Amino acid sequence: MLTMFDVYISAEKKVSGGVDWYGILGVIPLADEGTVKKQCRELALMLYPNKNKSTGADGTFKFVSEAWSLLSDKSKYLLNVSH
Template identity: 40%
Template sequence: MEHPFFPTTTTRAEALRWLTIAEKLLSKRDLMGSKSFATRARDSDPTLLPADQILAVADTLLSGDRRIGNNLQDWYSILQVSHHQGRDSELVAPQYRRLALLLNPHKNKFPFADQAFRLVLDAWTVLSNPSKKSLFDKELAFYMQPQPQPIAEFH
């Protein structure tokens, strides 16, 4: 994938430099900037696990900042599954495990990994419990309904 700001030929040293920049941006909570550089580092050298760890932190925190309706946390978004995929617990559980491994604060020492890990645990607490999940799905369906448009009056 060609990136508009970065050259396409890279070396491992360049990938490591981008990873360093991504970490600095993450420490300042510039999630989009961090994500951009971490993505470039991962695309340049897919063997860099730290790039995946930074991306997991940034993506989880970005999802955690989003709200639905009346300040409702989007648990599916935090686990990086669509609302439709979330109905299938066989898709949610592996995604939870993947993120929990990437974000585990004992292994992921990047800034805010502990906060991202907590969000993933909270999402799993809701989505793995059938009654909590059912309540969340009902609230989500209510807020996701198309809102009626006001009728314009013509004079």
């Protein structure tokens, strides 16, 4: 339950006017790709809506999925940060 709150709180924080995608995953911006991927997988397994029936799990899962989508593709991330 605490993890879901952490994700929602991080999603509200803004970094350079945009969403703090690293904060949503709970990693530092200098984290290597392996660390980011590992954390994303752990959160996705914990928050997967079919396994986690808690209210809000589906929303946090979407944030984690979007964070991974952006952070795993540097061109998407750079486009998102520049806006």
